[in-house]
Amino acid sequence: MLHVFYLVGIAAFAASGVLAAHKARLDPFGGLVLAFAASVSGGTLRDLILDRHPLYWTHDWVLLTVITVTAVVTMVFLRYRRLPRRALLTVDAIGLSVVTVIGARAAISAGVTPFAVIILAVVTGVTGEVIRDLLCGEFPPLLLREEIYATAAVIGASCYLLLHWAGANATTSAVVSAGAVFAVRMATLYFGLHLPRLTHEPRPRRPKADAGGTQ
Numbered sequence: 001m002l003h004v005f006y007l008v009g010i011a012a013f014a015a016s017g018v019l020a021a022h023k024a025r026l027d028p029f030g031g032l033v034l035a036f037a038a039s040v041s042g043g044t045l046r047d048l049i050l051d052r053h054p055l056y057w058t059h060d061w062v063l064l065t066v067i068t069v070t071a072v073v074t075m076v077f078l079r080y081r082r083l084p085r086r087a088l089l090t091v092d093a094i095g096l097s098v099v100t101v102i103g104a105r106a107a108i109s110a111g112v113t114p115f116a117v118i119i120l121a122v123v124t125g126v127t128g129e130v131i132r133d134l135l136c137g138e139f140p141p142l143l144l145r146e147e148i149y150a151t152a153a154v155i156g157a158s159c160y161l162l163l164h165w166a167g168a169n170a171t172t173s174a175v176v177s178a179g180a181v182f183a184v185r186m187a188t189l190y191f192g193l194h195l196p197r198l199t200h201e202p203r204p205r206r207p208k209a210d211a212g213g214t215q
Contacts, residue, residue, distance in 0.1 A: 009098025
């Protein structure tokens with residue numbers, strides 16, 4: 001069940017890679033590259049940090065097939081249909097929510113500290129997006145803007161960790177935590193929420209009225 005859940009998240013990231021390539025006017029090969037980069041980069045970095053070999057995707061033909069099929073289907077769809085508004089951000093939110101939770105589960109299984117669980121979960125969730133944006137020439141990537149993106153991943157990873165400590169089963173913990181990430185991310189998009197900038201931007205001054213008054 002959890003593997004199917006994970007494949008849904010991977011498919012969402014694959015679609016987001018193709019959507020980003022379409023937005024950047026790349027060719028089909030570029031779409032495939034971004035689909036794979038967005039899908040497996042986070043898990044690859046996590047496994048390298050945890051010293052897990054072989055890398056998970058190198059022996060999972062189902063996962064590689066899902067990425068390829070999703071990328072091709074998305075490209076065919078975009079060939080005949082216009083890109084829906086906010087489609088990239090919505091699909092990306094689905095991928096972020098699922099992959100972050102799977103990252104937290106893998107970190108817990110590796111026996112790392114609770115703080116490391118959250119870090120590795122966030123790394124798993126956001127790395128693919130960062131690499132995808134950089135390959136598209138978009139800088140700074142979404143993660144480094146004031147968007148509530150990595151913060152949503154932190155919330156989901158913390159939720160999964162708490163549910164794990166509370167003794168909830170793996171499927172319930174994954175669904176609830178992924179739902180929390182998705183809800184936070186979509187609320188951010190719907191209500192236009194942002195994190196504060198590091199620098200203070202003074203408010204523009206109102207022009208002074210002329211001595212004789214204004215009309």
